[in-house]
Structures are given as C-alpha cells and as structure tokens.
Amino acid sequence: MTIVTTDLGHTLLQRLDEAAQHSEPGPGVTRLFCSEQHRGVCDVISGWMRRAGLTPELDASGNLVGRCARAKAGEKTLIMGSHQDTVVEGGKYDGMLGVALPLLALEALQEAGVTLPYGVEVVAFGDEEGTRFQSTLIGSRALAGTFDASSLEAKDADGISLAKALQDFGGEPENIPALARQPDSVLGFVEVHIEQGPVLERRDHALGIVTALTGIERHRLTVSGKAGHAGTTPMPGRRDALVGAAEMILEADSVLNATEDFVGVVGKLDVRPNAVNVIPSEVTFTLELRSPRAEVRAQGRDAILAACRRLAAARELEVSIEQTYSAEAVDCAPWLIEALGDACRASGQPAEPLFSGAGHDGLAMCDLTDIGMLFVRCRDGLSHHPGEAINAADGEAATRALMQFLADLPSRVEISS
Structure with a gap:
C-alpha cells in the first residue's frame, strides 16, 4: 500500500x-x-x-x-x-x-x-x-x-x-x-x-x-487508635494510628518492589483529628494494586493485607479493610x-x-x-x-x-x- x-x-x-x-x-x-x-x-x-x-x-x-x-x-x-x-x-x-x-x-x-x-x-x-x-x-x-x-x-x-x-x-x-x-x-x-x-x-x-x-483492585483501609495530648502522653504505649498506617504503607511498598509485574499506590490518606498537637486517632488510606496476572495480584494483596493486620496488632491498633473496586x-x-x-x-x-x-x-x-x-x-x-x-x-x-x-x-x- x-x-x-x-x-x-x-x-x-x-x-x-x-x-x-x-x-x-x-x-x-x-x-x-x-x-x-x-x-x-x-x-x-x-x-x-x-x-x-x-x-x-x-x-x-x-x-x-x-x-x-x-x-x-x-x-x-x-x-x-x-x-x-x-x-x-x-x-x-x-x-x-x-x-x-x-x-x-x-x-x-x-x-x-x-x-x-x-x-x-x-x-x-x-x-x-x-x-x-x-x-x-x-x-x-x-x-x-x-x-x-x-x-x-x-x-x-x-x-x-x-x-x-x-x-x-x-x-x-x-x-x-x-x-x-x-x-x-x-x-x-x-x-x-x-x-x-x-x-x-x-x-x-x-x-x-x-x-x-x-487487572485492578482498590481497597480502603481504616486504622483506628486513640487520640491524646501530643505533649503529655509518653511515647511508649501510644496508639498512634498514623504511625501504624505509615508502617503499613512502607510494607506495601516493599512487597510491590519485590514482586515482578506488580504495581500499586497509596494515593489518598485522611487523618483524624488532623491537628498539630493531637495524636492521630484514625487514618483512612486507599490501596490500589495492579497486575496483568491474577495470581500475582492475589498473592501480593494477601501478603500486604496480612502485614497490615500484623502491624496493627503490634501497636494495639485496629484495622478494617474494604475492597471498593475490582476488574480482572x-x-x-x-x-x-x-x-x-x-x-x-x-x-x-x-x-x-x-x-x-x-x-x-x-x-x-x-x-x-x-x-x-x-x-x-x-x-x-x-x-x-x-x-x-x-x-x-x-x-x-x-x-x-x-x-x-x-x-x-x-x-x-x-x-x-
């Protein structure tokens, strides 16, 4: 032609x-x-x-x-x-x-x-x-x-x-x-x-x-702790939801970096009460995971969410996980x-x-x-x-x-x- x-x-x-x-x-x-x-x-x-x-x-x-x-x-x-x-x-x-x-x-x-x-x-x-x-x-x-x-x-x-x-x-x-x-x-x-x-x-x-x-899936994770005065509450024993959420996000990043054909992002994060001198009592963040291979996405997701539950327990926090979207x-x-x-x-x-x-x-x-x-x-x-x-x-x-x-x-x- x-x-x-x-x-x-x-x-x-x-x-x-x-x-x-x-x-x-x-x-x-x-x-x-x-x-x-x-x-x-x-x-x-x-x-x-x-x-x-x-x-x-x-x-x-x-x-x-x-x-x-x-x-x-x-x-x-x-x-x-x-x-x-x-x-x-x-x-x-x-x-x-x-x-x-x-x-x-x-x-x-x-x-x-x-x-x-x-x-x-x-x-x-x-x-x-x-x-x-x-x-x-x-x-x-x-x-x-x-x-x-x-x-x-x-x-x-x-x-x-x-x-x-x-x-x-x-x-x-x-x-x-x-x-x-x-x-x-x-x-x-x-x-x-x-x-x-x-x-x-x-x-x-x-x-x-x-x-x-x-394939794409999205989750909403809510990490719950206990608010307190940032100046008078001792560091040991704090139930800081933001610190726990930060550890979970780092663990997700670690799993994603270690897995071929697997990408993801924590793209949105909300902190309560979001005050400069108050220990965060609750953090909600999104977790989006993508892979063209369903088994890779499932294994990676299970590893990340299991780590989130483990990290929450270690800090005496609660974590709830809701899947909000999925497309194979x-x-x-x-x-x-x-x-x-x-x-x-x-x-x-x-x-x-x-x-x-x-x-x-x-x-x-x-x-x-x-x-x-x-x-x-x-x-x-x-x-x-x-x-x-x-x-x-x-x-x-x-x-x-x-x-x-x-x-x-x-x-x-x-x-x-």
Whole structure:
C-alpha cells in the first residue's frame, strides 16, 4: 500500500493542540464528562469525523459516535476510539490521541482513494477516567451492553447526578440500554493510546503492541487508635494510628518492589483529628494494586493485607479493610495482536509486545468483541500530567501503521454480514 499523503504527524499534533483548548483554566487539560469543555471538544471532533467521511452523532450515554455509510447500513463494523475526558490537570494526549489518530488515518486513506469494504465506527467515549462522578467506563459499557443503571444515581462534588448531567448535555439516560451492539455485527475494537509508561522509550521504539490490560483492585483501609495530648502522653504505649498506617504503607511498598509485574499506590490518606498537637486517632488510606496476572495480584494483596493486620496488632491498633473496586485483567485477541504487529512491521516499525499497566475502554469492550491496542511512545513515560507529550515522528508512524492495519483487515476476517 502506497500512501502519498505527507506530514501526518504534524497534522495530528495540531489537531490535538486544538482539542486541548477545550479545558478548564489552569495547568494542563481538565475536561470533565458532560461539561461545557466536553461540549466544545465534541464540535471539534465532529469536524474531524466529517473530514474522514463519517457522520457524527451524540448518543444517549454521552459518546460522540462517527459512522461511515456501511456502518450505518448495518454491515459488519470495526469500532475504534478512545475517551475524550481527562483527569484534573491532565495531558492533551491521554485518550484524545485514540480519537484524533484513527480519524486522521481514515481521512488519509480516503484521500489516497482506498475504500474499506467494511463498516467503520470511531467513538469518542464520554467518560473513562471517572473524574467527575467516580463512575468509570460509562460509554464503553453502554456499547458493550453491560451498563449498570444504578451508576446514574452517582453525584458530582456539586450534588448533580449523572442522570441530570446527561440530560442537560443532550443524552438520554433512559435509552442507554438500547445502545448495546450485537456481537455478530462487530469485527473488533481497536484503540490507539499513549503508553503512559517508559518501556517504549527505553527500547527506543515508537510503537508497541499491547498483549493485555492489567487487572485492578482498590481497597480502603481504616486504622483506628486513640487520640491524646501530643505533649503529655509518653511515647511508649501510644496508639498512634498514623504511625501504624505509615508502617503499613512502607510494607506495601516493599512487597510491590519485590514482586515482578506488580504495581500499586497509596494515593489518598485522611487523618483524624488532623491537628498539630493531637495524636492521630484514625487514618483512612486507599490501596490500589495492579497486575496483568491474577495470581500475582492475589498473592501480593494477601501478603500486604496480612502485614497490615500484623502491624496493627503490634501497636494495639485496629484495622478494617474494604475492597471498593475490582476488574480482572483482559487479554487482547491474538489475531489483533498479530494484525497490528504485521502492520507496524510493514510500515517499517518494530512491534514488540508489552502489557498495559493502566485500564482502558477495552476493559468494557471485551464483553462485546475482540480487542486490540496500539501503544505510542510518550516522553519520559509521563501521563496524567500537563507535561504529557509525544513527537510528530511517532504520531506519523502510528497513523501509517493503523492505515496499513485497516487496509489489510479484509484478508484476516470474514466481513460479509
């Protein structure tokens, strides 16, 4: 396949810069689900979709969906896309790269006179980060048919429910179940995303093929001791909840560092009474654990929690442990791993495999269809940060690899309805 379109990388970066303008004031990009910034970026993406030959439509769950004529006619369809929402003060590439890049690839194929003999759908998922309502993967679960209607009751910091926000945005919460795609109508789901880690940079590779999306679990631990006057209570015998929690956090860090394919973080900590001269009586902290291997995560979790109980007993503290979230690891489909790898190599790029340490919309879409994922190198492995960055050459490489994949897809799957 010879594509004469040039300077795709710089065009891609310009479009991502344009999308990044739709952000709350402050460092980086802050674009929350069903916000005015979300509304503004949908207008930008709609323009990209039309240039790629797709018809844009806001669906009932807040996704912006672009479909080609074949997809609208009900032919078997490849779904591509990623999320448009961000964390607070995030970067301009996390999520949005996977919206802008496939649209640019489709536009370039169209300009080159390449007609794809199957349906194509590109989705800018409304909510993946869960920043506003703490209820993640709303849009992808809607398409996969696994949407939980109880999540509509979730409220943001201002007390606005998800259902109300969707209604005000133009969505139709009551019609979300009707968005579920039929598995036999979908060829697969492919997402392009920045790596959000340092592996590709260390390999000096622009692209990587994802083999699996990591399993994730979250826990809330509450350590209870006894408050007292910081100046008059002797050090021996103190039941200091913060000291106990600190020991537990250090033990978690030790287990994580000693275990391959296992990462985690204590990202939030609340201290009571949080006074300068009072011994802390209670500490609540979060513990998030990730691994693509369920057995590694289970063994590591058991070791960490057993240590927390042991450390609590040694200081005459109490510890309660509540699991707040769990999602098992998801394997990418072998045929999509092979197809994306072949497309990379055909376009002159190495394509070594690696797993994703982050969750993505594929965690939901796998309930509908086979999933595949292409990673793009990001500077310093940085993500969820204003300094998030890719370069034009890597953007060009990823765009051309996806174009190759799209052109070659009919040789790999049955596309007739």
